[in-house]
Amino acid sequence: xxxxxxxxxxxxxxxxxxxxxxxxxxxxxxxxxxxxxxxxxxxxxxxxxxxxxxxxxxxxxxxxxxxxxxxxxxxxxxxxxxxxxxxxxxxxxxx
Numbered sequence: 585x586x587x588x589x590x591x592x593x594x595x596x597x598x599x600x601x602x603x604x605x606x607x608x609x610x611x612x613x614x615x616x617x618x619x620x621x622x623x624x625x626x627x628x629x630x631x632x633x634x635x636x637x638x639x640x641x642x643x644x645x646x647x648x649x650x651x652x653x654x655x656x657x658x659x660x661x662x663x664x665x666x667x668x669x670x671x672x673x674x675x676x677x678x679x
Contacts, residue, residue: 590614592628592636592639592640593633593636593637595624595628596628596631596632596633596635596636597633598610598614598616598621598624599621599624599625599628599629601613602621602625607621607622
């Protein structure tokens with residue numbers, strides 16, 4: 585997918601403007617398709633420009649936490665597998 589020429593904050597302002605001036609006029613002014621504005625409306629319609637940076641920060645934090653959980657889960661599964669193998673070896677060894 586191609587990256588937009590506009591920042592998310594600019595897109596929020598364009599969406600707000602499209603409500604006031606109409607989609608066709610706003611699309612011509614910013615040289616974007618009407619479809620792009622409708623897509624942006626779905627994504628950013630209820631947001632204020634200052635909320636976009638907060639959303640980005642939260643999404644980055646969420647990605648970091650998901651990665652951390654995946655790493656912990658991997659360590660836990662590895663430890664459990666190691667314990668199972670060790671337990672089998674212990675039960676099978678002659679005394």
